[in-house]
Amino acid sequence: MTPVHDLPPVIAAQDLTKTYTFHQQRAGLGGALKSLVKRKYETRLAVDRVTFSIGRGEVVGLLGPNGAGKTTTLKMLSGLLYTTSGDLQVLGHTPSDRKHDYLRRIALVMGQKTMLWWDVPAMESLLLHKDMYGLSTAEFDRNVAELAELLEVDHLLNVQVRKTSLGERMKLELMAALVHGPEILFLDEPTIGLDVVAKARVRSFLADVNQLRGTTILITSHDMDDIEALCSRVMIIDHGRLQFDGGLDDLVRTAQPRKLVRATYASPVETDRLTGLKGVSAVEVSGPTVKLEADRERAGSVMEQLTRLGPLVDLDVADADIEDIMRDLFLRRSTLGEGS
Amino acid sequence: MNTLVRNLRVVRRMTAADIAQQSVYRGAWIIFMLANICMPIISLLIWRTALASGAQLPVDERYITTYFVLLGVVTMATSSWMAGFLAQDIRMGKLSSWMIRPASLLTGFVANNLSEKFLKLFALVPMIGIVWWIFRDSMNIPAGPGRWALFAISILLGAMLVFIIDILIASLAFWMDDVSALVQARVIIASVLSGAVVPLALMPEWSRGFVDHQPFRYTVSFPVEIVAGELTGRELLAGLGFQLGYVVVFAAIARLVWSAGIRAYSAVGA
Numbered sequence A: 001m002t003p004v005h006d007l008p009p010v011i012a013a014q015d016l017t018k019t020y021t022f023h024q025q026r027a028g029l030g031g032a033l034k035s036l037v038k039r040k041y042e043t044r045l046a047v048d049r050v051t052f053s054i055g056r057g058e059v060v061g062l063l064g065p066n067g068a069g070k071t072t073t074l075k076m077l078s079g080l081l082y083t084t085s086g087d088l089q090v091l092g093h094t095p096s097d098r099k100h101d102y103l104r105r106i107a108l109v110m111g112q113k114t115m116l117w118w119d120v121p122a123m124e125s126l127l128l129h130k131d132m133y134g135l136s137t138a139e140f141d142r143n144v145a146e147l148a149e150l151l152e153v154d155h156l157l158n159v160q161v162r163k164t165s166l167g168e169r170m171k172l173e174l175m176a177a178l179v180h181g182p183e184i185l186f187l188d189e190p191t192i193g194l195d196v197v198a199k200a201r202v203r204s205f206l207a208d209v210n211q212l213r214g215t216t217i218l219i220t221s222h223d224m225d226d227i228e229a230l231c232s233r234v235m236i237i238d239h240g241r242l243q244f245d246g247g248l249d250d251l252v253r254t255a256q257p258r259k260l261v262r263a264t265y266a267s268p269v270e271t272d273r274l275t276g277l278k279g280v281s282a283v284e285v286s287g288p289t290v291k292l293e294a295d296r297e298r299a300g301s302v303m304e305q306l307t308r309l310g311p312l313v314d315l316d317v318a319d320a321d322i323e324d325i326m327r328d329l330f331l332r333r334s335t336l337g338e339g340s
Numbered sequence B: 001m002n003t004l005v006r007n008l009r010v011v012r013r014m015t016a017a018d019i020a021q022q023s024v025y026r027g028a029w030i031i032f033m034l035a036n037i038c039m040p041i042i043s044l045l046i047w048r049t050a051l052a053s054g055a056q057l058p059v060d061e062r063y064i065t066t067y068f069v070l071l072g073v074v075t076m077a078t079s080s081w082m083a084g085f086l087a088q089d090i091r092m093g094k095l096s097s098w099m100i101r102p103a104s105l106l107t108g109f110v111a112n113n114l115s116e117k118f119l120k121l122f123a124l125v126p127m128i129g130i131v132w133w134i135f136r137d138s139m140n141i142p143a144g145p146g147r148w149a150l151f152a153i154s155i156l157l158g159a160m161l162v163f164i165i166d167i168l169i170a171s172l173a174f175w176m177d178d179v180s181a182l183v184q185a186r187v188i189i190a191s192v193l194s195g196a197v198v199p200l201a202l203m204p205e206w207s208r209g210f211v212d213h214q215p216f217r218y219t220v221s222f223p224v225e226i227v228a229g230e231l232t233g234r235e236l237l238a239g240l241g242f243q244l245g246y247v248v249v250f251a252a253i254a255r256l257v258w259s260a261g262i263r264a265y266s267a268v269g270a
Helices: A028-037 A070-077 A122-132 A137-151 A166-178 A196-213 A224-230 A248-255 A296-307 A322-332 B003-023 B026-052 B061-078 B082-092 B105-134 B145-174 B180-193 B205-213 B215-219 B221-228 B233-264
Strands: A009-024 A040-055 A059-063 A085-090 A106-110 A184-188 A216-220 A233-238 A241-247 A258-265 A280-286 A289-295 A312-318
Touching: A009 A070, A009 A216, A040 A070, A040 A216, A040 A233, A059 A070, A059 A196, A059 A224, A070 A085, A070 A184, A070 A216, A106 A166, A122 A137, A122 A166, A122 B003, A137 A166, A137 A196, A166 A196, A184 A196, A196 A216, A196 A224, A216 A224, A224 A322, A233 A248, A233 A322, A241 A248, A248 A322, A258 A296, A289 A296, A296 A312, B003 B026, B003 B105, B026 B061, B026 B105, B061 B105, B061 B145, B061 B221, B082 B105, B082 B145, B082 B180, B105 B145, B145 B180, B145 B215, B145 B221, B145 B233, B180 B215, B205 B215, B215 B221, B215 B233, B221 B233
Parallel strands: A040 A241, A059 A216, A059 A233, A106 A184, A184 A216
Antiparallel strands: A009 A040, A009 A085, A233 A241, A258 A289, A258 A312, A280 A289
16 A cells, blocks of 8 residues: 655554454353353454554544444554554554553553543642653653643642543543653544533644644544544544545545535526536525535536526535545445555 | 663552552541451450360460461451452453553552552551550560561562462453452462461361462461461471462463463453
8 A cells, every 4th residue: 555645654554453252142041051051252353454554743533433443453553452463563663562662652542441540639640650751850840831731731630530520531631641742642532522612622732732742643533523623634444444544635535526515596596497507416406595516526617507597695615524424434334445 | 761760660659649549438448457357356266265165276375366466467468459450450451551651560560569558557557456465475476586587578478479379360351251250269268278267287187288388378377377386497498488489480370371361452442
């Protein structure tokens, strides 16, 4: 696969594969007793020969439906899981070796798991990281001050973690993950469960971290707003296979080659006049409003044709909503061509 | 920074934080400690009553009294509650948040064990001090510091042995869905074979060879015997040798099992 970036890769995966073995058990007492005597084991292919590379400073979204293999991929990249086969190098290391030099250069934030001690203030966990990562007091103080300002959590550092809200806790998690200045940040659903204000704050913080520190970010999220706000590149994984790897714009163009057009006229338009429009489909008329889909390449011509139908009050041209595109993709489970 | 120094700093920080966290639930601690001290005191009273009623035992009243008064200290110092927690962390994928950080996973377990000891010490010492004072006239108390030094070394080795056995049992959670039955079995077997329930000196003669050489003796009974019993210098050295040997052998096995387990770790949960 040809890399979609020009930067030197910090992550390089070649035919990355992971299988899990588990036993099946039927529900009920009968099933439980049967499983005591005889168990049926199955092997599940979670990640299937995935190949990609990521350059320094990139922000990449790892997308896919539940159970697609995103989190498994993230766990292999961060060294939590051994790969079943394939080559994986992150920052020049094999992640599963979990060498000190590797672990001190990465961070993983899992939206549903905490790194912070629950019953003591977050500062205790930060001080633990100071010792773990061997930070000098000056470096630690500087990083804490900078992150606390960006995240607006100064007043929370000495509050018991269990007394903070979910949004506050995620900010503190991010702070703990970044206090040692990692070169790569792996994020697994970092905005899950957060309200809109907290989500926006987290997104803008991550964008700042990428800009200010040049941190490479790999993020999984089901919230397409996260992806649109942060990622210039997305990788779509489904059934363990990499189905798409490219820019967000490319994804939109590939998956939804038509523009959505909404034209509002001063008065209702006669429907038979719409049949003569060229390069359009899915025409829908509702009073003075006409909604249609136009071929991307012929969008200019369609606009020009629309102006001739009557006096326009409003004209709106947009790409399909990324959320809708993803939904269609996952529903169709279509193959867009491995790695595109 | 030197790896050892860094890990020691991490242990110190984690121990302090663990103590702070566990101190939140101080009421639970007091009840826990009272329960811990009750068993040896009840046993002591039962065996003294039996002796007073004319029971023929291979040991005298001074041995029994010293044994059960010291039992509270030694079981506290060598016990470990980690197996259940660690197994749960493995099963629920909680180990992940530690695995991605650059410190030995052992640091967390050691810190948890040390904080447990610190808090138990804090609560148990006054209680045992009172019992000691009550029975001070009917105890074997060695005059010189030598036996007490060996007692301390033996407690340290016993604590290491229990800790390593705990890691070994918890490591099986990498493959087994639930090791709580195994943890419970270990607790029951160890309570009998370590001498925590009945002094091993009272075990039947036919079981002597097995009882004297099995590993659990070296987790509780042997350190107590150093003070309470009349072990010869040769027996003392042989005992310490066995204790050290068990620590080394179990550590090697635990390391092997743990390394294999980490490869099988599935890091469940998002």
